[in-house]
Amino acid sequence: MSTPLSESVWLNDVDVCQVEYLAEVSGLSIEEIEDLIDTDVIKPVDAGTPTRMFQLRYVVTVKTARRxxxxxxxxxxxxxxxxxxxxxxxxxxxxxxxxxxxxxHPR
Structure with a gap:
């Protein structure tokens, strides 16, 4: 009996990924993610760099977008x-x- 391995990622505001990773984990196209960037739904860490990087917390956002x-x-x-x-x-x-x-007041 073998145990399937799964990849886990700690979703936070410190670690970053590229737009291709967001597309891969969400099932959205790069163009759809670009639309989310253009409308400020997701924002690159530093828009001035050639390779845009995004906080890993946006994985939740793009997965929600696909659903x-x-x-x-x-x-x-x-x-x-x-x-x-x-x-x-x-x-x-x-x-x-x-x-x-x-x-x-209590919640």
């Missing part, structure tokens, strides 16, 4: 809009939690 695209048959603009709205919701929820913490 949204497939499940809801979204085009590129719809996909970018849906992801932007989801990110805004996350930001607002974080603000609510921070405000509650400052005021001493």
């Amino acid at each position: 949204l695209r497939d499940d809801f048959e979204l085009d590129r603009r719809g996909l970018a809009l849906a992801l932007s709205l989801l990110q805004r919701i996350d930001e607002l929820q974080a603000e609510i939690h921070a405000t509650k913490a400052r005021l001493g």
Whole structure:
């Protein structure tokens, strides 16, 4: 009996990857990922370098993008809009939690 090996990656804001890796793990095309970059859904670490690198946390974003695209048959603009709205919701929820913490309210 053999145990299948799986690759694991620690998703964080420190380690980086190239756009090709994001395409590989998500199933999105490079063009679809470029649309997400153009709409600021994902942002390179340093836009001024020839090889754009991205924080590994964007793996979650591009995988979510592929699921949204497939499940809801979204085009590129719809996909970018849906992801932007989801990110805004996350930001607002974080603000609510921070405000509650400052005021001493339990979650």
